[in-house]
Structure formats: structure tokens, C-alpha cells
Amino acid sequence: MSSEAKTAAASSTADDTLKRKTRDANVISGGHLVARALKNEGVDTIFTLCGGHIIDIYDGCVDEGIRIIDVRHEQVAAHAADGYARQTGRLGCVVTTAGPGCTNAVTGVATAFRSETPMLHIGGQGALSQHKMGSLQDLPHVDLMAPITKFSVGVPATERIADLISMAAREAFNGAPGPAYLEIPRDVLDREIDISKAVIPAPGRYRASTKSIGDPADIERLADILVNAERPAILYGQQVWTARGHQEAVDLLRGLDIPGYFNGGSRGLLPPGDPHHFDRTRTQAFAKADVIVIVGTPFDFRMGYGKRISKELTLVQIDMDYRTVGKNRDIDLGLVGDPGAILGAVLQAASGRIKNDARQKRQAWMRGLTELEAAATEKLMPLFKSDSSPINPYRVAYEINEFLADNTIYIGDGGDVVTISAQAVRPRRPGQWMDPGALGSLGVGTGFAIAAGLAQPEKEVLCYYGDGAFAMTAFDMETANRFKVPYIAVVGNNSAMNQIRYGQLAKYGNERGNVGNLLGDVPFGKFAEMLGGYGEEVRDPRMIAPALLRARESVHKSGRCAVINIWVDAKVYAPGTMAQTMYK
Ligand SMILES: Cc1ncc(C[n+]2csc(CCOP(=O)(O)OP(=O)(O)O)c2C)c(N)n1
Ligand SMILES: [Mg+2]
Numbered sequence: 089m090s091s092e093a094k095t096a097a098a099s100s101t102a103d104d105t106l107k108r109k110t111r112d113a114n115v116i117s118g119g120h121l122v123a124r125a126l127k128n129e130g131v132d133t134i135f136t137l138c139g140g141h142i143i144d145i146y147d148g149c150v151d152e153g154i155r156i157i158d159v160r161h162e163q164v165a166a167h168a169a170d171g172y173a174r175q176t177g178r179l180g181c182v183v184t185t186a187g188p189g190c191t192n193a194v195t196g197v198a199t200a201f202r203s204e205t206p207m208l209h210i211g212g213q214g215a216l217s218q219h220k221m222g223s224l225q226d227l228p229h230v231d232l233m234a235p236i237t238k239f240s241v242g243v244p245a246t247e248r249i250a251d252l253i254s255m256a257a258r259e260a261f262n263g264a265p266g267p268a269y270l271e272i273p274r275d276v277l278d279r280e281i282d283i284s285k286a287v288i289p290a291p292g293r294y295r296a297s298t299k300s301i302g303d304p305a306d307i308e309r310l311a312d313i314l315v316n317a318e319r320p321a322i323l324y325g326q327q328v329w330t331a332r333g334h335q336e337a338v339d340l341l342r343g344l345d346i347p348g349y350f351n352g353g354s355r356g357l358l359p360p361g362d363p364h365h366f367d368r369t370r371t372q373a374f375a376k377a378d379v380i381v382i383v384g385t386p387f388d389f390r391m392g393y394g395k396r397i398s399k400e401l402t403l404v405q406i407d408m409d410y411r412t413v414g415k416n417r418d419i420d421l422g423l424v425g426d427p428g429a430i431l432g433a434v435l436q437a438a439s440g441r442i443k444n445d446a447r448q449k450r451q452a453w454m455r456g457l458t459e460l461e462a463a464a465t466e467k468l469m470p471l472f473k474s475d476s477s478p479i480n481p482y483r484v485a486y487e488i489n490e491f492l493a494d495n496t497i498y499i500g501d502g503g504d505v506v507t508i509s510a511q512a513v514r515p516r517r518p519g520q521w522m523d524p525g526a527l528g529s530l531g532v533g534t535g536f537a538i539a540a541g542l543a544q545p546e547k548e549v550l551c552y553y554g555d556g557a558f559a560m561t562a563f564d565m566e567t568a569n570r571f572k573v574p575y576i577a578v579v580g581n582n583s584a585m586n587q588i589r590y591g592q593l594a595k596y597g598n599e600r601g602n603v604g605n606l607l608g609d610v611p612f613g614k615f616a617e618m619l620g621g622y623g624e625e626v627r628d629p630r631m632i633a634p635a636l637l638r639a640r641e642s643v644h645k646s647g648r649c650a651v652i653n654i655w656v657d658a659k660v661y662a663p664g665t666m667a668q669t670m671y672k
Contacts, residue, residue, distance in 0.1 A: 114284070118246045118277035119144025121286055122210065123152040125250035128291035129257050131181045131208075133157060133172060133542060135165035135535075137192075139185020141212025141225070141274045157542065157571060159535070162189050164564040166196020167535025170205045170267075174353060174522060174536075175497075175543035177332050179257055180207035186214060186274075187225030190232065195529055197267045198236045203352075203525030204330060204408075206265035208256050209233070213242070215275035233269035238262065242271040246279045251287035254294045261298055263424075264409035265330060298331070301433045302425040309421055310381075311437035313402055314344055317379040318449040323370070324427075325385020326352035326525060327408050333428025334518045337383070338364070340435045344442070345450045347373060347457050351385055352525055356515030367514070368464035369457050377401055384408065384427045387416040388526055389670055406430055472512060478657040479629045481505045481580055485512035487632040488552060488578060491640075495547045496520060497540045501533025502554025503587030505580030507662040509552055520547075528670075531560035533577075538564065541573025548640070549575035555607060556585045562612075565649045566619050574621065574643045576636070577651045579612045582658035590661045591668055612653040621648030627655050 116124070122145045126134070133155040136142070149156050159165045166182045173180030180200070184193045190211045200207050211233075214223030234240040239259035243252050249272065256268035301307060314320060328337050334357045341348040341364040349370045350357055358365035366373065374380060374397055381404040387394030394417025397403060404421045405413050413422035423430055472486035484505065489512045492498060498515050499522045500506040506523075515521040522540065524532040533551040540549045553562075558579050568574055585605040593601035613623025622642035624635045632654060639650035664670060 114282055115280050116283045116286060117144055117148070117280045118249050118272065119146070120148035120151060121246065121249040121288070122253065122272070122277070123148025123154055124288065125253035126154060126181060127152045128250070128289070129253065130178045134181045134183050135159060135168040135172070135539075136183040137162050137165055137185070137189060139189050139212055139225070141186045141214070142183055142210075142277070144277050145183055145210065155542075157538070157567070159538070159564050159567045161561065161564060162192035163195050163531060164535040164538070164561050164567070166193040166209065167199065167532045167561070168539040169207050169209075170196060170200040170203065171522060171532075171536035171539030172543050173200075173205045173207050174330070175519065175540055177330075179260055180205065181210065182207065183210045184212070185225065186212040186229070187227050189225070190227065190229045194232070194236065195531065196535065197233065197269070199524055199527045199529045199532060200267045201236045202527040203326060204264045204266055206260040206330075207267045208253070208260060209237070209267055209269045211269065211271050212277070213271045213273040216244075216273040217275055219273075229271045230269070236267070237269045238266040239268040241269070242273070243276055246276050246281045247285050247287060249276070249286070251289060254289040258295055261295065264327065264407065264412065298426055299429040300425040301429045302423045306421060306423050307430065307433045307437050310404060310423065310434050311441065313379055313404065313421070314346070314381075314434065315438050315441045315443055316446055317346075317402075318446055319377045319453045320346045320379040320381070320450065321349060321370075321373040321377045322346050322381045322383060323349045323351065323385065324354040324357060324383050326354060327384025328357065328427045329353035329519060331384070331408065331427050333384075333426065333431060336428040336432035336435070340431045343435045344438060345447055345454060347454050349373070351390065352523060353519070353521060354384070355521035357518050359516050360514035363454070363458070366457055366461055369460045372460055373457055374398070379404070381406065383431070386412045389672070390526065392669075392672065393417065468511060475629055476657065477628070478655055479627070479632070481508045481582075481656040481660050482512070483629050484578070484580055484632060484654050484656060485509040487636065488550070489513045491633065491636045492516060492550070493548050497522065497544065497547050497549045499523075499533050499536045499540065499549070499551040501530065501536070501551060502557040502580065503530070503585060504590070504662050504665050505554050505582070505586075505656060506552055506557075507587065507664060508660075513552075530554070530557040533557060534561040534564045534568070537575040537577075538568050538571065538573055541568065541575055542571065545573070549573070550578065551575060552578045552580065554586070555579055555581040555583060555610065555612070558612060559610070562615060565616070569619055569621065569648045572647055574647050574649045576639045576643055577616070577649055578636070579651060579653045580656045581610070581612065581653050582656050583607050583609050584658050586658055586661065587665050589658075590665045612651050616649055616651035619648065621646060622650040623653065624651075625653050625655070
């Protein structure tokens with residue numbers, strides 16, 4: 089009798105793997121197959137919170153040398169897997185137990201879905217042999233995860249585990265990336281089989297290049313459009329960074345003299361002060377441009393669904409997802425493929441055709457926009473330098489930007505204070521801006537910070553939280569300390585869910601507007617101290633900069649997170665909040 093048959097015969101449900109675990113090299117358990125397949129896919133770290141349904145995966149990870157980062161809440165594990173993928177460019181991986189382990193991770197997976205992050209969620213499930221009998225933590229996970237993933241599948245047999253992981257990885261990188269979910273029942277995971285029966289796609293041999301450029305004729309058309317353009321502008325979105333097309337994106341701006349605008353993870357593609365970097369004049373540029381190219385960001389609420397873009401210009405859209413091009417807004421030319429590959433090919437096609445008269449006009453257009461940028465910055469300066477008390481959140485944003493080092497990864501997690509910070513904070517390098525993206529999820533910060541620290545140990549990590557957002561996931565600051573990836577946390581504390589409160593006050597007045605949005609005054613600096621780190625309360629705007637420096641020093645010296653809790657004026661709101669643009 090083969091060991092596989094013996095195993096199957098011996099167990100009607102999942103017996104304890106560790107008791108039976110054979111060391112026969114020809115035999116492998118489901119959890120070890122998971123680890124083998126993850127290793128083959130280039131996954132070196134999993135984010136998880138333990139549960140009896142998934143422990144054999146940990147045992148496999150120990151054998152394969154895969155790092156296990158265990159957190160205190162599965163939401164953080166999922167955000168961290170997302171953040172790790174954003175930072176490494178590889179497949180992120182979160183492993184949760186059945187039932188509540190999965191439901192707790194939903195927000196993180198959904199965030200990755202709307203942000204188009206390639207990641208794999210592996211979830212436990214009760215044994216197949218107890219299917220529908222009411223086993224512990226049983227839920228229809230595959231149905232639950234289907235609408236927020238690109239691929240949601242149950243693994244029916246141990247033999248197929250590695251094969252289905254390779255399928256999930258392909259799905260995660262298909263077109264615009266996104267999350268995939270695999271449910272593995274406990275008996276499927278714990279079972280041991282002859283390794284010869286397992287389907288294990290060979291590393292490097294089950295995925296093709298994603299660098300497609302679409303229709304070559306459209307590359308030529310776009311090159312023609314751009315060399316003839318006199319007032320072009322390009323907006324780069326999250327996908328440009330996700331697909332690591334940043335060098336080609338920058339080369340195109342420089343090669344043709346086109347002003348660049350950046351949103352989401354593409355912030356930081358060019359350093360502030362670079363002649364092709366623009367961030368305060370998008371509305372003016374889009375109003376006067378003759379050509380606009382939108383790369384890797386949909387016409388969603390952040391773009392007013394494309395409706396604010398003038399009809400009198402040539403609009404080009406490049407996206408990794410065929411379904412996104414032309415959605416919500418008619419376009420003149422659409423290209424589908426890898427942003428970097430397409431932009432590189434366009435520059436190459438354009439190189440021989442550059443016309444000096446058009447280029448000179450583009451340079452003049454850029455000079456004009458540069459002047460407008462400077463004027464817009466000047467206009468903000470009184471707010472940035474405000475000495476008022478309570479502290480103006482614009483001042484906090486300004487001080488944080490002044491404080492950023494060349495290698496600081498900036499994470500924003502909160503409502504209004506973080507929205508305001510986007511007007512001041514300019515990351516110095518690609519990949520150094522992280523935000524939740526279109527799902528707008530509060531609570532991403534802690535998981536992102538842990539992931540950034542693990543993926544980029546030589547970089548500094550700073551997360552700016554609202555007080556509402558901070559309290560959602562802050563307990564995993566302990567995880568950051570435990571795994572020696574301390575970061576600087578700054579809380580803009582207005583003791584409220586202020587971004588929502590604004591709309592309530594505007595709509596229902598002072599009497600009825602403060603309902604369900606006021607929070608207590610919490611000295612969050614003490615939270616860092618409780619975890620063995622440095623904490624400080626700041627009420628004087630002049631004390632922000634020195635407090636940030638003390639935080640940096642303490643994180644360095646103690647290896648523990650620091651929290652600078654800055655008490656800010658609850659009466660100051662971001663312009664978008666006051667115009668309620670997110671709902672328009
Ligand atoms: C998980 C989640 N719950 C609720 C919301 C709705 N929401 C958006 S902003 C906001 C207020 C956030 O408060 P805080 O983090 O303190 O930032 P503030 O607006 O006060 O600066 C809320 C509740 C959300 N985006 N995400
Ligand atoms: Mg708040």
C-alpha cells in the first residue's frame with residue numbers, strides 16, 4: 089500500500105499531521121506543497137495569523153526558508169501582503185485560517201482589488217470530509233471572496249495544490265494585476281501524497297512575460313500625436329509603479345519635453361523640483377492642453393469620471409486592463425498593455441521624428457506651467473507656515489515634507505489630515521508613496537509600514553495617520569517592533585472622524601452634525617511608550633520639527649516605533665472635503 093493510500097485509509101478527516109508526518113523524501117504534505125509552490129513563485133514572506141486549519145503551511149515554510157510574519161489582526165496581514173507586493177513588485181501572500189480569519193482579511197483583499205495589487209490569499213477551510221456538516225469556522229469563502237478577487241477557487245485535491253497556486257499567480261498578473269483567493273480544506277492540506285503524483289509547475293516555466301505593447305500601429309499613432317503636440321500633459325497612475333514602468337515613464341517626459349502629473353503609487357516617480365515634475369496645476373493644464381495621455385489610472389471618482397476633461401483635445405488612454413480603456417469617457421486612442429513597454433516603444437518611435445518648432449512650443453508650455461506651480465505653492469505658504477494654535481494640519485503636512493529623507497517611504501492612512509498632506513508631501517523617489525487607493529480604506533497604514541520595513545530594510549518608513557485610522561490597526565505596531573521593522577508614526581489628532589464630520593455639519597447643522605463622528609482625546613504618544621518605544625504629544629507648531637527628529641533618533645536607537653501625536657485644529661478641512669468632490 090502506498091503511503092498515500094495508507095494516509096487516506098487512516099483518516100476519515102484530518103488527523104494530526106505531525107503525528108504521522110513521514111520523513112520519506114518521496115512523500116509530501118499539502119502544506120509543504122503550498123510552501124514549495126510559493127517558493128517557486130518567488131514568494132519569500134507570508135503574512136498570517138495562526139489557526140489550526142493552516143499550520144501545515146507554516147511547517148512547509150520552515151523547510152523552504154519562507155519568512156512567516158504573524159500579526160495580531162488578519163486585516164493587517166492582508167494590507168501587509170498588499171504593501172509587500174507594492175514594494176517588491178512580486179506576488180504578495182496572506183495566509184488566514186477559516187471563517188473569521190478570512191472575513192477579517194476581507195478589507196485588505198478588497199483594497200488590493202481596487203488598487204490592482206498582485207497578491208494571493210490562501211485560506212483554510214474545514215475538512216472536505218465534513219463538508220456542510222457544520223465544522224468549526226466553516227463558511228462559503230470561495231463565494232465570499234469571488235467579487236473582490238480575480239480568481240476565487242477551492243483546492244479539491246492535495247495533488248493540485250501547487251498547480252492551483254501557479255494558476256492563481258497567473259491570474260493575479262493577468263492584465264491589470266489583482267488578488268486571487270485559494271481555499272484549502274484541512275484534510276486536503278494535511279494529507280501526504282507521493283510527490284510523483286503532485287502537479288508542480290517548474291519555476292520560471294509557467295508564466296509568460298507581461299510586457300506586451302498591444303497594437304504596434306497604435307504605438308506609431310501615439311508617437312505622431314506626441315511629436316506634434318504643443319501643449320501635452322501626461323498623468324501617470326498607480327499601474328506605472330506597479331508594473332515598474334517608471335524609468336520609461338520618466339524618459340518619455342524628458343525625451344519629448346512633456347509635463348508629468350502623478351497620482352497614487354506613481355507619486356515620487358520624479359523628485360520634487362525636477363523640471364518635468366508637476367503637481368499643483370493639473371486642472372489648469374488639463375483645461376488648456378491639446379493632448380492628454382492618461383496612463384494606468386481609471387476615469388473613476390478621482391478623475392471626476394473623466395467628465396471634467398475638455399472635449400476639445402486629443403485624449404489618449406493607456407491601461408493594463410482592456411476593460412478600463414474608454415470606460416466613463418470617450419477617448420481618441422486607447423492602448424492596452426504594459427505601461428513601461430508601451431511608453432518605451434513610443435519614445436523610440438518618436439525619437440526620429442521630433443520637430444523642433446513643436447518641441448519649442450512644448451518647452452514654453454512647460455515654462456508657463458512651472459510659473460503657475462510656483463504661484464500655487466506661494467499661495468499655500470501661509471497655511472504651511474501657520475503658527476496658529478491649535479496647530480493647523482497644513483503646518484503638520486509641511487513639516488513632515490521638510491522632514492522626509494531621500495529614502496523615506498511615506499504612508500498616508502486617515503481622512504482629512506492625510507488628504508491635506510497630499511498638498512505638501514512629495515516623496516523623493518519612486519515607490520516611496522503608499523496610499524490605500526480607490527477603496528479609500530482606513531487602517532492600511534500599520535500593515536503597509538510593516539511590509540515597507542521588511543521589503544526595504546535600508547529605508548526609513550513614516551506613516552501619517554488620522555486619529556480615527558490609527559486606532560483601527562495600531563496594535564500591530566507591536567508586530568513591527570517584534571520583527572524589528574520600527575517606523576515613525578505621526579498622528580494628526582483632531583479627536584474626530586473629521587472628513588465625514590464636515591459633510592454632516594454642512595448638511596445637518598451644528599446641532600445635529602456632530603453625531604457618530606466625535607472621538608475621545610487620546611494621548612497616543614503613550615501607546616508607543618506602552619510598547620517600549622518613544623512617544624510625544626505636540627501642541628505647539630514650533631515643536632513639530634524637533635519632535636520628528638527625536639522620533640527618528642529613537643527609532644534608530646531603540647529599534648521600536650515612535651508615535652508623535654500632534655493635536656490639530658478640527659476646524660480646518662481639505663478643499664476636496666469642503667467641495668465633497670469624492671462623492672461627485
Ligand atoms: C474602514 C473605513 N471606515 C470608514 C471610512 C469612512 N471615512 C472616511 S474618512 C473618515 C474619517 C477618518 O478620521 P481620521 O482618521 O481621524 O482622519 P480625519 O478625517 O479626522 O483627519 C471616515 C470614517 C473609511 N474610509 N474606511
Ligand atoms: Mg481625526
